[in-house]
Amino acid sequence: MEMLNTEMLQMMRDPLGAPIHPTIVQVLLVATFVLHIFFVTLAVGASCFALWAFWRGSEWQRRLARVAARLAPNAVGLGVVTGIAPLLFVQTIYDPLWYAANTLTGFWSTLFIFVVMGGYSLAYLFYLKGSPQGKLLWASGLSLALLLLAGWIMHVLANTALYPEYWREWYAPNREPDTRGIIFHAYNLPRVTFLLLVSSVLSLGVTLMLFAWYFRQRDDADREYLTQVGQLGKRLALVAAPLLWVTGMMWAFTQGRQFGLHIIMALVFTLMALLLREGFRNLDPLTGGVRALGIWLLSLLGIGTVREVIRATSVARFNYRVADYPFVWDWASVLVFALTSIVGMSVIAYLALVLYDSGKGEVRPWVEKLGRISIGMLGAWLALFILLGLRLYL
Amino acid sequence: MYPIWEGVFVHSAMYVAIVAAFHVLASHLTVAAAWFNLYLERRAVHENRPEFYEYLKRSALGLLVFAYVFGALAGVGIWQTTTAANPRGISTLIHNFVLYWGAEWYMFLIDVIGIIVYYYTLGRVSPRTHLKLAWILALGATGTLAIIVGILSFKLTPGAWLQTGASLDGFYNPTYYPMLAMRFALMFTITAAWACLIASTMPQGTPWREHIIRRASVMGLAGLIVGALVWLFWYYPTLPEHARQVMASRAVPPITYQVIIGGVVLTALGLLLNIIYPRHQRAVIAVGAMGVLFLAIFGAERTREVMRKPDIIAGYMSSNQLVIADIPARGVRAEESRLNQQGVTGQLPFIVPVKAAQDLYDTQKQWKTGKLLVLQQCASCHSVSHQTSIAIGRHELRLRPVDELLASRGATTPQAIEAYLNAIGGFPYMHPVKGTQEERAAMAAYLYSLVSERTAPPTLARR
Numbered sequence: 001m002e003m004l005n006t007e008m009l010q011m012m013r014d015p016l017g018a019p020i021h022p023t024i025v026q027v028l029l030v031a032t033f034v035l036h037i038f039f040v041t042l043a044v045g046a047s048c049f050a051l052w053a054f055w056r057g058s059e060w061q062r063r064l065a066r067v068a069a070r071l072a073p074n075a076v077g078l079g080v081v082t083g084i085a086p087l088l089f090v091q092t093i094y095d096p097l098w099y100a101a102n103t104l105t106g107f108w109s110t111l112f113i114f115v116v117m118g119g120y121s122l123a124y125l126f127y128l129k130g131s132p133q134g135k136l137l138w139a140s141g142l143s144l145a146l147l148l149l150a151g152w153i154m155h156v157l158a159n160t161a162l163y164p165e166y167w168r169e170w171y172a173p174n175r176e177p178d179t180r181g182i183i184f185h186a187y188n189l190p191r192v193t194f195l196l197l198v199s200s201v202l203s204l205g206v207t208l209m210l211f212a213w214y215f216r217q218r219d220d221a222d223r224e225y226l227t228q229v230g231q232l233g234k235r236l237a238l239v240a241a242p243l244l245w246v247t248g249m250m251w252a253f254t255q256g257r258q259f260g261l262h263i264i265m266a267l268v269f270t271l272m273a274l275l276l277r278e279g280f281r282n283l284d285p286l287t288g289g290v291r292a293l294g295i296w297l298l299s300l301l302g303i304g305t306v307r308e309v310i311r312a313t314s315v316a317r318f319n320y321r322v323a324d325y326p327f328v329w330d331w332a333s334v335l336v337f338a339l340t341s342i343v344g345m346s347v348i349a350y351l352a353l354v355l356y357d358s359g360k361g362e363v364r365p366w367v368e369k370l371g372r373i374s375i376g377m378l379g380a381w382l383a384l385f386i387l388l389g390l391r392l393y394l
Numbered sequence: 395m396y397p398i399w400e401g402v403f404v405h406s407a408m409y410v411a412i413v414a415a416f417h418v419l420a421s422h423l424t425v426a427a428a429w430f431n432l433y434l435e436r437r438a439v440h441e442n443r444p445e446f447y448e449y450l451k452r453s454a455l456g457l458l459v460f461a462y463v464f465g466a467l468a469g470v471g472i473w474q475t476t477t478a479a480n481p482r483g484i485s486t487l488i489h490n491f492v493l494y495w496g497a498e499w500y501m502f503l504i505d506v507i508g509i510i511v512y513y514y515t516l517g518r519v520s521p522r523t524h525l526k527l528a529w530i531l532a533l534g535a536t537g538t539l540a541i542i543v544g545i546l547s548f549k550l551t552p553g554a555w556l557q558t559g560a561s562l563d564g565f566y567n568p569t570y571y572p573m574l575a576m577r578f579a580l581m582f583t584i585t586a587a588w589a590c591l592i593a594s595t596m597p598q599g600t601p602w603r604e605h606i607i608r609r610a611s612v613m614g615l616a617g618l619i620v621g622a623l624v625w626l627f628w629y630y631p632t633l634p635e636h637a638r639q640v641m642a643s644r645a646v647p648p649i650t651y652q653v654i655i656g657g658v659v660l661t662a663l664g665l666l667l668n669i670i671y672p673r674h675q676r677a678v679i680a681v682g683a684m685g686v687l688f689l690a691i692f693g694a695e696r697t698r699e700v701m702r703k704p705d706i707i708a709g710y711m712s713s714n715q716l717v718i719a720d721i722p723a724r725g726v727r728a729e730e731s732r733l734n735q736q737g738v739t740g741q742l743p744f745i746v747p748v749k750a751a752q753d754l755y756d757t758q759k760q761w762k763t764g765k766l767l768v769l770q771q772c773a774s775c776h777s778v779s780h781q782t783s784i785a786i787g788r789h790e791l792r793l794r795p796v797d798e799l800l801a802s803r804g805a806t807t808p809q810a811i812e813a814y815l816n817a818i819g820g821f822p823y824m825h826p827v828k829g830t831q832e833e834r835a836a837m838a839a840y841l842y843s844l845v846s847e848r849t850a851p852p853t854l855a856r857r
Binding site for chain 2: 014015016018020025074076077078081085088089092095100102103104109110114124168171180182328330333334339340343344345350351355363371374378379381385386389391
């Protein structure tokens with residue numbers, strides 16, 4: 001059976017190979033996943049908080065809930081856009097896994113985007129029409145439910161990909177193909193609780209501390225309110241850290257055990273919980289926002305690495321190794337990506353700095369200069385990109 | 395090869411088409427709207443016309459909520475739907491262009507972060523700083539267009555890539571520039587409908603309301619005319635002869651062209667009326683125009699997809715996901731002859747191998763194997779079961795159902811169906827069936843069950 005599955009995975013791999021060394025793609029996959037999961041969990045956390053605070057919160061919490069209501073749809077948008085990169089990279093080196101999972105769960109895979117669109121639209125409806133007076137809570141609740149469903153679908157896809165040995169049975173039990181794709185074939189409740197629910201509390205907590213840190217610098221800052229916000233963020237993070245450990249242990253001793261990774265996962269999650277607890281405990285909630293974000297992003301990098309190790313271990317059972325993935329150095333691809341990375345990062349940095357400075361009243365001169373340079377680079381990049389193909393006519 | 399996802403109620407290919415048409419509407423809007431907003435904002439700054447900011451604020455909020463995020467969402471949606479419907483097709487694109495898409499990802503980030511910053515900093519930074527943001531949005535959005543057109547046009551005309559296997563040769567292919575020019579022009583037509591919608595939500599008598607409606611409509615009409623001219627004199631003549639044949643064949647139902655031409659004429663008339671009578675513009679008319687454009691785009695995108703048939707990537711991969719050409723530079727070998735010699739069962743994953751040759755003559759096993767083979771070879775373009783049908787009264791909405799097509803050609807016995815399968819290959823939009831003679835007989839057995847179910851009395855119809 002092992003031999004058959006090994007052969008199957010090799011046959012499913014795209015004959016073209018990757019256009020760059022597969023290990024680089026693997027690193028990009030993990031790194032971009034960190035960004036994606038941060039915004040996804042932030043969207044869930046912000047939605048949960050807005051709903052709770054409008055329902056049972058005090059005056060300052062309702063004030064904060066209006067901010068959370070504005071944050072939620074923007075975080076969904078950023079979660080979607082940052083999710084494109086890991087989606088690209090996973091298909092490049094794990095094509096058999098990703099495509100098999102998507103076809104076996106085709107109905108939900110297709111429905112996913114409609115679910116996210118529904119969740120996003122309702123979140124915006126709530127922000128624009130409901131949040132000023134705390135009305136339309138149903139929209140916020142339904143939006144949250146849809147976002148959680150979207151998270152569940154992605155969780156099922158990721159898990160279905162981990163078990164190639166069952167794919168044929170799931171596709172055609174007794175040789176009778178099931179082409180509906182409506183069954184959730186594989187899931188792990190501790191894993192989804194860890195990644196989607198508990199992590200959302202931490203992403204929210206860290207963002208609240210960041211909020212307090214940023215707005216305390218303004219002359220018209222309401223320090224009492226910001227102190228309350230920062231303290232709430234810290235409290236949430238400190239409560240979530242041990243929960244992350246508990247659900248992490250459950251994940252390690254269920255799915256982790258299946259792949260012989262439970263000891264190493266237990267160790268990583270214990271260290272991570274200690275890092276989070278110690279890191280947040282002595283943090284000033286009003287000034288420690290940036291440090292809190294750094295600690296949490298580092299932890300997310302650890303989580304992303306654990307996910308990747310599970311996937312790599314699963315397919316290694318069938319002699320499928322990322323490092324062995326066929327590839328050719330397609331230098332044109334590499335150049336396009338590298339050049340765009342430089343231009344893109346410069347423009348994004350400028351946009352972030354304008355947003356940062358706008359809250360303080362004036363954009364600094366060096367930021368304006370960066371803007372001029374970024375626009376020049378972007379224009380030159382676009383011209384180069386369009387003109388490069390004119391060689392067709394030469 | 396991967397498991398086949400047929401679709402539920404609606405055929406998998408139609409899910410792709412619906413999401414793609416919506417994506418085109420939203421994403422094309424972001425490009426030209428960014429240029430139109432830049433035009434207005436430049437006038438606001440240089441001609442001291444602060445009243446334009448009211449329009450820009452409304453437009454930016456609408457674009458933020460609808461176009462940018464929904465465009466990005468629908469873009470991911472296309473990946474999801476194509477992955478479920480035709481994984482090897484999308485895999486080919488990914489393994490050629492992943493880093494081009496990676497580059498486009500930066501442009502997506504610029505677009506989405508940019509519109510958030512643009513909207514939330516209106517009135518909070520100096521006009522000149524804000525103008526810089528408008529420039530970034532216009533250039534970034536055009537950047538996404540410049541990249542995605544290379545990948546889309548590659549599917550129709552892979553060009554020198556078929557010989558060299560080099561991504562750049564596939565990216566800058568014969569239809570790259572005409573498609574880029576045509577889409578860029580037509581984006582302004584979509585934007586005109588959008589600008590009229592935004593402006594018409596302002597109270598009658600607002601000083602700039604009619605001015606913007608008229609300017610946007612002139613721009614939209616010009617875009618439509620230029621787009622049509624590019625199609626007639628540049629894009630269509632560049633199309634491969636095969637694509638033109640398919641366009642003229644029954645593979646594209648006549649209603650598709652009626653919808654496209656009707657949409658173009660209605661849009662042109664609407665824009666013309668806006669130019670003459672801008673004060674009569676209403677939000678409901680603008681929403682109607684967006685609906686008309688959606689239908690026209692749906693027809694045009696379907697045609698673009700169909701004109702490649704029988705391939706998903708012209709000359710390289712068939713619609714049913716089999717590699718049909720050698721690309722020595724990338725170490726790729728065509729699969730067709732191997733499958734004809736050795737059979738499809740057991741040679742492709744998920745097509746369960748038969749344990750013994752005589753199994754193919756066991757009626758029940760033959761039917762099951764036949765179903766697997768029909769799913770793999772036919773389901774990309776046809777409804778091969780009732781799973782992908784919606785009943786409306788006595789009518790069923792299905793995608794080119796195989797049982798109807800076979801019955802209409804008089805293939806109503808297993809022998810006649812098998813003979814028909816052997817003869818396929820004479821149409822410009824279909825490849826010959828792959829596999830051994832025994833496998834074709836198994837396919838005929840399954841197809842016969844569909845045909846007989848269609849004609850049998852209801853009580854005998856279900857197996």
